[in-house]
Amino acid sequence: MSTTQVTPVSATGAPPAGGNRRPPRVRRPDARGRSAATRRSPGAVVVLIALAVLAVITLLPVLLAALNAVKSPADYVANGPLALPRSFDLTGITSFWQSVDFTGKLLNSVLISGSVAVIAVVLSLLTAYAIGIGRIRGSFGVLAVFMVAFTLPQEALIYPLYVMAKAVGLYDTKLSVIIVLAVLQSAFGTYLLSSVLHTFPAEVLEAARMDGAGTFRVLWSIVMPLTRPTLVVLATFFFIWTWNEFFIPLVLLPSNENQTVSVALGALFGQYTSDPVTSAAAALVGVLPALVFFLVFQRTLMKGVNIGAVK
Amino acid sequence: MTSQPVTSEPLTRTTTTATRRRSRGGYLPYLLPGAIGFLLVVAVPAVANAWLSLTSWSGVGDPTFIGLDNYVRLLGDDTFWKSFANSVAIIIAMAILPTGVGLFLSAVLFDFIAPRFGGRTATTLRAMFYLPQIIPIAVAGVLWGFLLQPQTGIVNSSLRAAGLDGLAQNWLGDPALALPTVMIILVWLQLGYTIVIFMSGMARIDPSLNEAADLDGASWLQRFWVITVNELRPEIAVVLLTTTVAALKVFAPIYVLTSGGPGNATIVPSYFAFYNFFTTTQVGYGAAISTVLAVLLTALAVVLLWLQKREDKHA
Known part of the structure; x- marks a missing residue:
């Protein structure tokens, strides 16, 4: 294989x-x-x-x-x-860096994007394992539901999410954004991984089962190592998508100390109109992390843009 | 295990069916985390939002059920129609232009530049076109705000320096110019995405097709139309659909660049819904707008799913 x-x-x-x-x-x-x-x-x-x-x-x-x-x-x-x-x-x-506490914003963005990337990959893998390898009944229906989930506009979910977050005390916490974005992005990850796992070599799984490996053992020691390249591409995409995410953090993280880089910069627009040098500095400081990701992940990104085609 | 396939076959078959049957149930727990997340983050909010669209609610107290009144009001609301008319402009800027221009540029890069000046030249140019894609949209907003600032911005001061004072405009603040300006920024943002997808699609086209056409004396443009565009139909369909979905959902560039203004010049459905939710707190009305958008996008998702299923069958 x-x-x-x-x-x-x-x-x-x-x-x-x-x-x-x-x-x-x-x-x-x-x-x-x-x-x-x-x-x-x-x-x-x-x-x-x-x-x-x-x-x-x-x-x-x-x-x-x-x-x-x-x-x-x-x-x-x-x-x-x-x-x-x-x-x-x-x-x-x-x-500019000091006035917006850019270090704090960077840390928030790293924490949120990193958590979302990891959680969303785990969620995607678990669900896709049941669909792609477990071949549970109605797989196509499940996939169709996930597909619709990542096409739905966030505006059609945001008000109830905002009310729910307030009701359980998660409003204005990073955790609320992490949960919501991890689930939304895992819808895409599930969709992609299911089709990948669907083509997983059956004889490998068969051999493992005959050796008495349980479903978790098969997932942990066979499926996961063999799909690692895909999982890495997915995690990279989830990280960058979350980094660039604007709408959900804008609504769920109003306070200054929880804000992400994207939202902090978006809120700044027009604030420095009289000061072009600071505007340029703000733009440059916002571009730099993205540029670093681009240079670090360039190969992964170019390789994986096709998987992003569905998004 | 492959060493004795014949002797073990009958045994394997019975074991397989038994394992399969047991494992079907065994796989259900793996669905649980995803299912709970989906229920809480997507299903419940989506249904709640659809229900809210049938109510009048300010966000405090209890919603009042008013049936389809919000939808009736939408039909007579000029802003609502304006937001969808602007969506058409955004689709042109984010889906149609980047697909057309991207297709042409990637063919030039792949078919013309790469054979003559080396693959490295083509990939470097591709990376340059891709750069705007990785910049967070909010940062792109700050960037363009800096360039287009009416008094001190680079665009206007360069025009004035060149003696073209008459061309210096309030690009994002003039109702007639705001939408075209936003459209240009969106094309800048999207072009790299289509180029990368199309170039990787071109790598899968059989080179002998082009060689044969070349021998038959076909010009570059003829080969572009007949071979490249034709062979890339699956990529073109997926790119058009996904970018159209993205165009209908567009929020951040509008929020950051113009807030839908001046007046309603650049309003889009998602911003209009957001505005009703959180600025005027007409939650029911906002829910109705977002429900209409959700139905439209779901229809597109179904088309996409159908296309991909058909692709799978062909493959």
């Missing part, structure tokens, strides 16, 4: 890591004389330049924020937003 069968990548028909395997001919020196398909004509260079310009325009907002976040306000006023910084002044960043 092969483990490739259980990665989400092959389950959704996507290519292996990197996602962009080219035929080897492209780098061969003799490609020059081959056909029009691989020639670097002047026209081709123009196309490349046009795409590069477009890509730089895409990055421009972030680059401009970085450029202006390190200027002194006087420099910004005197030389305008497009000039390279003539001063290197981190006051914008430090004053």
